[in-house]
Amino acid sequence: MDFRLTEEQKMFRDMVRDFAKKEVEPGASERDKKAEFAHDLVKEMGELGLMGVFIPEEFGGSGGDVISYLLAVEELAKVDPGVAVTMSVNNSVCCFPILKFGNEEQKKKYLPLLASGEVIGGFCLTEPNAGSDAGSLRTKAVKKGDKYIINGSKAWITNARVGKYFVLLASTNPEAGHKGISAFIVDADHPGFIVDKPEDKMGMRSSKTCMVTLEDLEVPAENLLGEEGMGFKIALTTLNHSRIGIGAQALGIAKGAFEEGVKYSTERVQFGKPIAKQQAIQFKIADMATRIEAAENLVYYAGFMDSIGKTDPKLSSMAKMYASETAIFCTYEALQIHGGYGYSKEYKIERLYRDARVTTIYEGTNEIQRLVIAKSLLG
Incomplete structure (x- = not known):
């Protein structure tokens, strides 16, 4: 198999490498000591197209490929893995499921904002009692009229406290087990999305990770990603x-x-x-x-x-x-x-x-x- 990079991929890699060395690495040690999130770097990564590498240009992304995305993650991780995971999570577990399973309205509404770095996103799957056994999650979403009411808790959520949009998994039919899990796009600024203090972690300290409590969080029915019961597949x-x-x-x-x-x-x-x-x-x-x-x-x-x-x-x-x-x-x-x-x-x-x-x-x-x-x- 030919693993040689295209000229475009090489140029992209070199651009990210240069950015990582000149802009990311100098402050990495200080960010680690202070557990400080790099808001300024997120904005710069958005301007460089790193927050939506494989998102099509029609939705505000760079229109690159998966290989380019991996190259970018690798180069950032060489100097500051915390910044790398901030960028990676926005791309891979927030933008990706919206791109793959979202409808046209959802893609047009959320992807340009996420790909620009204007806002960042994350993925709410893990719970205090549902880690490796993701199918046993307890967060519930009950449909009432044109909205869902979500209650539960999520653990170890990357980009919580600094992110705005999250793809969240909740059970809409508890009797159906993992087949009753659905996925939603939720706004962290809405009442009922309560973010705890950041975890005091061993490493990746420039990345924010928090517990999230959901108390009667109202989510419009139009924010259902895919169909009910598709959450586990997503x-x-x-x-x-x-x-x-x-x-x-x-x-x-x-x-x-x-x-x-x-x-x-x-x-x-x-x-x-x-x-x-x-x-x-x-x-x-x-x-x-x-x-x-x-x-x-x-x-x-x-x-x-x-x-x-x-x-x-x-x-x-x-x-x-x-x-x-x-x-x-x-x-x-x-x-x-x-x-x-x-x-x-x-x-x-x-x-x-x-x-x-x-x-x-x-x-x-x-x-x-x-x-x-x-x-x-x-x-």
Whole structure:
């Protein structure tokens, strides 16, 4: 298979790389320390077309492809994974389901705003008692006239407190189990959408993550995404797409860690020579490079299949699982190369080490990814 990028994709990647280095990286450490959201960068990403990479131009997007989206996520994640996930969530779990399942009126109303960066969005699926078992969610939506009344709670919602539009999953027919789940486009500014204080997280601290309580939230019936009972299908379809983006994010973290490890190993002198000349360090660098190469091919192969309309849940899970474990491995080894200095917040590798940890957890734990892969293989 030909994995060479088109000239357009190369130009797009280089543009994002330049933006990441010049605008995103300089403030990354400070944003991490203060758990500060980058409002200014979101606006700039919107102007660059990064908040709606694969959204057609007719709906205000860049009109790019999935590969370009993955390249953008990867480049941002090399320098600040928190900014990368803010952009990724807006694209993959908010814009994507609206684009794929929304009607023309919904696409015209919401996508231009989300793609411009004027507002950002998110995905309300996970609940305090429904994480990996997403089909057991308890949030309920009851139809009354021309609106739905939603009550329940959501947990670990990325872009809550800073986002405006969210694709939210709720049960409209509890007796039907997962077949009774429906999806809605909700406005976080409406009464009844109550956002708790941001979680004090280990990593990804420039990304806002909060609990959300829904108290008699009124949602117009016209905001139903697809039809009643389609919610679980919408969620799974969305996650099969978005997990590839998490793979790209993890790949970016791995590459960022690798670059830091190589750089430090050529500068640090022990026993009269750079530690890069020591075989023990060379083995670490060789192992990191090999895993990164494998992860990159898996992520972009999954992305290619997604881009031609042949999304493969098995491949998406493999890409997310392997790339995230590669990120864990590479941040560990790169920090080890730094020795004691790697344990200091003065060094970028310490932040990447913390940021990498969540990639094996969110958008489906790696244990769930292994179940998806095994089911695909064994039936």
